[in-house]
Amino acid sequence: MIRKRNLGIALAILGMTVTGAAGVYAGSNLQQIKAYLNYGLGVEVDGTLLKDSSGxxxxxxxxxxxxxxxxxxxxxxxxSTVNVNPAGNTVQIKSGLTDTVPGTSPSIPATDTKxxxxxxxxxxxxPEDAKFNAFIQSTAAGKKYVIVEFTTKDSFETLYSEYKTYLTNHGFQDVIESKNADEFSFNTKNxxxxWIISGTITKKDNETLSSITINWSEQ
Incomplete structure (x- = not known):
């Protein structure tokens, strides 16, 4: 399993592996080598086997x-995102899972559960199986805030009860709560x-999931 924090990408043959990167290397900068396409190895990211556009x-x-x-x-x-900078003769990789400035939302693959x-x-x-669609963590006016959106196999009713109990146990008294058959929300502060916590029932690939949005901030 490949981890971002310790992933080392050798740049020696990026011309072979980045679409459109051939323009980065010109003339005498190209060197012919004898390499092997290794059919015995696959590449997984957090347990998901990577495939090309043809599957x-x-x-x-x-x-x-x-x-x-x-x-x-x-x-x-x-x-992360990858761009080729011909002017600087570089391949640029910008990480995706980092703290962000207010108002921005990095793209996080649905396979990311970490x-x-x-x-x-x-x-x-x-939830341990949470698959994130959005993650924002930053500060505004000196106050920390977090916005996350994820899906999970944990049931809608279980999460509703768990979040309600959490707020009650932590002394939140003026909780604005709403709930129906497929939606719930909590809005409270001390x-x-x-906290603003909302949940809905959603379906993906014929599987019923809970979609949760958490909006937390310091007062």
Missing amino acids: RKLNPITYQNVTYLPVRAVAQGLG VKSSYLPSDFRI TTQS
């Missing part, structure tokens, strides 16, 4: 006992923090 398994290249990965596919699987906020209270549970 075929992506295979790395092995050269002098070093394995080189298809950088665009791996980076995009990790929520996002963890350093701002949310540590006893507030995010002297130190505010």
Whole structure:
């Protein structure tokens, strides 16, 4: 399993692995090598096998006992973007799972289940199988805030009861609550923090999921 924090991408043959990157290397900067397309290896990001646009398994290249990965596919699987800068003769990778400035929302692949906020209270549970669609963590006027949106297989009713109990146990008294068959929401605050929690029932690939949005901030 590939982790962003320790992923090393060898740039020696990026011309082979980044679409459109051939223009980065011109004339004498190109060197012919003998490498092997390694059909014995696949590339997984957090347990998901990477495939090309035709649905075929992506295979790395092995050269002098070093394995080189298809950088665009791996980076995009990790929520990053890849651009080619011909003027600077560089391939630029911008990470996706980072703190953001107010008003921005990085794109996070639905396969990513490892996002963890350093701002949310540590006893507030995010389901283990959560797949994030949005993640914003930043500060405004010196106050921390977090906005997350994810889907989970945890049931709608279970999450409703869990979040209601959490707010009650933490002394939130003036809770604006609403609930019907397929939606719920909580809106409350005290002297130190505010919460807006909403949930809906959604379907994906014939599977029923709970879609949750958390909006938390310091007061």
